[in-house]
Amino acid sequence: xxxxxxxxxxxxxxxxxxxxxxxxxxxxxxxxxxxxxxxxxxxxxxxxxxxxxxxxxxxxxxxxxxxxxxxxxxxxxxxxxxxxxxxxxxxxxxxxxxxxxxxxxxxxxxxxxxxxxxxxxxxxxxxxxxxxxxxxxxxxxxxxxxxxxxxxxxxxxxxxxxxxxxxxxxxxxxxxxxxxxxxxxxx
Numbered sequence: 001x002x003x004x005x006x007x008x009x010x011x012x013x014x015x016x017x018x019x020x021x022x023x024x025x026x027x028x029x030x031x032x033x034x035x036x037x038x039x040x041x042x043x044x045x046x047x048x049x050x051x052x053x054x055x056x057x058x059x060x061x062x063x064x065x066x067x068x069x070x071x072x073x074x075x076x077x078x079x080x081x082x083x084x085x086x087x088x089x090x091x092x093x094x095x096x097x098x099x100x101x102x103x104x105x106x107x108x109x110x111x112x113x114x115x116x117x118x119x120x121x122x123x124x125x126x127x128x129x130x131x132x133x134x135x136x137x138x139x140x141x142x143x144x145x146x147x148x149x150x151x152x153x154x155x156x157x158x159x160x161x162x163x164x165x166x167x168x169x170x171x172x173x174x175x176x177x178x179x180x181x182x183x184x185x186x187x
Contacts, residue, residue: 028101028105029155031102031105031106032105032107032108033148033151033152033155035075035105035106035107035108035109036108036109036112036144036148037145037148037171037175038071038075038109039068039071039072039108039109039110039111039112039113040108040112040141040144040145040175041145041175041178041179042067042068042071042109042112043064043067043068043071043112043113043116043141044138044141044142044145044175044176044179045178045179045180045182045183046063046064046067046113046116047064047116047134047137047138047141047179048138048179048180048183049183050063050064050120050134052130052131052134055120055123055124055130055133055134056123056124056130057124058120058121058124060120060123060124061117061120061121061124064113064116064117064120064137065113065117067113068109068110068111068112068113068114068117069110069113071109072106072107072109072110075106075109076102076103076106079102079105079106080099080102083098083102112141112144115137115140115141116137116140116141119133119134119136119137119140120133120134120137138176142172142175142176143172145171145172145175146168146169146171146172146175147168148168148171149164149165149166149167149168149171150164150165150168152164
């Protein structure tokens with residue numbers, strides 16, 4: 001039986017806006033973390049692959065946003081199909097709730113392209129050199145992925161440790177290698 005955390009009426013975080021991740025069932029936290037890592041690695045590969053000409057002409061903005069949105073849609077579709085197994089025994093309410101949970105848990109994929117898109121748009125309109133925008137987008141994505149170890153410890157109720165930080169650095173390096181190899185093999 002999977003371990004889950006209590007979910008009493010979706011308590012809000014410290015600021016009252018977003019729900020506190022510690023109140024989510026463990027399966028949802030895992031799905032969101034998986035979406036976060038997957039989305040950031042996919043967008044990282046695109047951030048590495050674009051060239052300065054694409055940034056200057058605005059194509060990089062569209063490429064990053066399209067990658068994030070289409071990856072999000074593919075992820076949601078695949079989860080909807082997979083969650084359809086055995087759904088005959090579920091009520092309409094349960095199915096609607098399952099669809100809402102799948103869509104919500106995939107949000108980190110869609111949002112992973114926002115920062116790179118803003119940076120590429122800033123370069124497109126001339127506020128930043130294209131090379132700086134690309135370097136910043138890549139570094140930010142690698143750092144976002146690298147923070148996963150710290151987030152995992154926090155969501156587990158543990159204080160961040162040196163080992164967790166080291167694991168984050170290794171994860172970021174592996175994610176960068178995956179993105180780089182994807183670019184080399186597919187372009």
